[in-house]
Amino acid sequence: MPVVLYTDPAWVIGPDGAVDCDRADVEREVYGTDIQMRFGPYRDGAFDVSGDAFLGALRGADAVAIYRAQITQEVVDLLKPGCRVVARQGVGTDNLNAGLLERHGILGFHVPDYCVDEVSSHTVAMLLALERKLIAQDGLVKEGRWSIHAGGVxxxxxxxxxxxxxFGRIGRATSRKLQPLYRRVLAYDPYVHDDLMRGYGVQGRPSLAELFFDADAVVLHAPLDDSTRHMINDMSLRPLRRGALLVNTARGGLVQPEAVLERLRDGRLGGYGSDVFTPENPCDHPVNKEILTSPHTVVTAHRAFLSDASERSQRLRVAEEIRRVLLTGRPPLFGRLA
Incomplete structure (x- = not known):
């Protein structure tokens, strides 16, 4: 019987903080008695995504579903030759290592469109929280400090x-939600033609610098790769209008935290909203931890994708595609890596 290893699925953790196999109802319904399912090592409130226990769990897997775990040469060496497919339970391929999988004949896929509505709505919510000074006002009123103008106008x-x-799937959905709120919506994406942007009522900009020069607020929906890592840095932020807002619901690696902290300090950034950090928990990084202390930030724990419907859809689609590969030999229908 084929074996599927789920390395680090957040949805299998119960309210008591322990792995609860009964929560894998979606997967059991799809796999039935045809495919066996197991989970990666879990201890001290977290899944191991590196080390001997993690690597040992990979042995014998015919398929692997990862969440935050990274596909490395060491991982692939253990998966060969039996593993046929690796799925990412989410949007984005930066931790799938597509080139490495392809070189070793292992199929890979992700689910690029299961949470378009959730992430775009979360982005707008973070931006409006910054615009309307909601976090500052909330804290002040709860402390008994009632003042209309406190926290900024x-x-x-x-x-x-x-x-x-x-300006991919999520960027386009966000543009539609922002248009009733802002005078102009602008976009920069070197892989999307200005004609398509115009079709969405959006004005394209040919460079990041020109976008920053013209924008009072910026939201990030770019993928993370070698060309976009730390694209938000000290140099790129220089054209930004003083007091502009920045929101990142894409990938933590897009942003150089030292540059954001400095621009918050000098007022170039009027506010910063982020759902994503590198490392994952901002409290594990000294600069990110300091960013959290700014009164001009709003942060969440990498959950922009989350809703009851989106999580269930992602799990269902991952299981269906894995079943398709293992039982029919055909490649995934959706989200397959090029």
Whole structure:
């Protein structure tokens, strides 16, 4: 019987903080008695995604579903020759190592469109929380400090321009949600033609610098690869309008935290919202931890994708595609790596 290893599935952790196999109801329904399922090593409240226990769990797997775990040469060496497919339970391929999988004849796929509505809505929510100074006001009122003007006076968004970096599925959905709120919606994406942007009522900009020069707020929806890593840095932030807002719901690696912290300190950034950090928990990085102390930030724990419907859809689609590969030999229908 084929074996599927789920290395680090957050959804299998119960309210008591322990692995609860009964929560794998979606997967059992898809796999039935045809495919065996197991989970990676879990201890001290977290899955091991490296080390001997993690590597040992990979042996004998015909398929692997990863969440935050990284596909490395060491991992692939253990998966060969039996593993036929690796799935990422989420959007993005930066931890799938597509080239490495392809060189060793292992299929790979992700689920690029299961949470478009959730991430775009989360992005707009973070941006509006910054615009309307909601976090500052919430804290002050709860402390008994009632003041209309405390925390700063908001801007009128209808007079402002907002820029989107990355105009893929989520960037396009975000543009639709921002258009009723801002005077202009701009976008920069070197892989999307200006004609398509215009079809969405968005004005394209040919460079990141020109987008920053024209925008009062910027949201990030770019993928993470070698060309975009730390694309938000001290140099790229220089054209940004003073007091502009920045929101990142894409990947933590897009942003150089030292540059963000410095721009928050000098007021070039009027506010920073982020759902993603590198490393995953910002408290594990000294600069990110300091960013959290700024009164001009709003942060969440990498959950922009999350809703009851999106999580169930992602799990279902991953299981269906793995079943397709293992039982029919055909490649995934959706999200296959090029």
């Amino acid at each position: 908001p801007r009128r968004t209808g007079d402002l321009s907002v820029g989107i970096v990355g």
